[in-house]
Amino acid sequence: MAGIHGLALVIALVLNAAANLLMKVGMTRVAAGGGLLADGIGGAIVKIVTSPVLLIGLTCFGLNAACYMFALQSRALKISLAYPIMVGGGFAIIAVVGYVWLGERLTTLQSLGVGLVLAGAFLIAVQTETAVK
Secondary structure, three states, X not given: OOOHHHHHHHHHHHHHHHHHHHHHHHHHHHHHOOOOOOOHHHHHHHHHHOOXXXXXXXXXXXXXXXXXXHHHOOOOOOHHXXXXXXXXXXXXXXXXXXXHOOOOOOOHHHHHXXXXXXXXXXXXXXXXXXXXX
């Protein structure tokens, strides 16, 4: 997974996690103001386009998609490796940052689950790398 495509995958992973976290923060703020649809569809659009946090989150989603597509064009980077890295890595980043930054609860059992997800992604990566050689 070396090279520019591997780097693009890592950047996509970070952008995806950032986008989800920013969406959570932005929508929490919108909910405090009565919710997204409190003023109808038009009001919802105004709330989204006037929220810097939501706009940055949406931008991160777009950049994530571009980086992920770039990474996937590599013949050396198998989807069976890329997808577990995206999902498992994103899950771990969001769980930890949600706990540290957003004050979300992270129990011992949930922490163990994050560890198992990462271990699974690692095992898939190792198996994929050895199968390619």
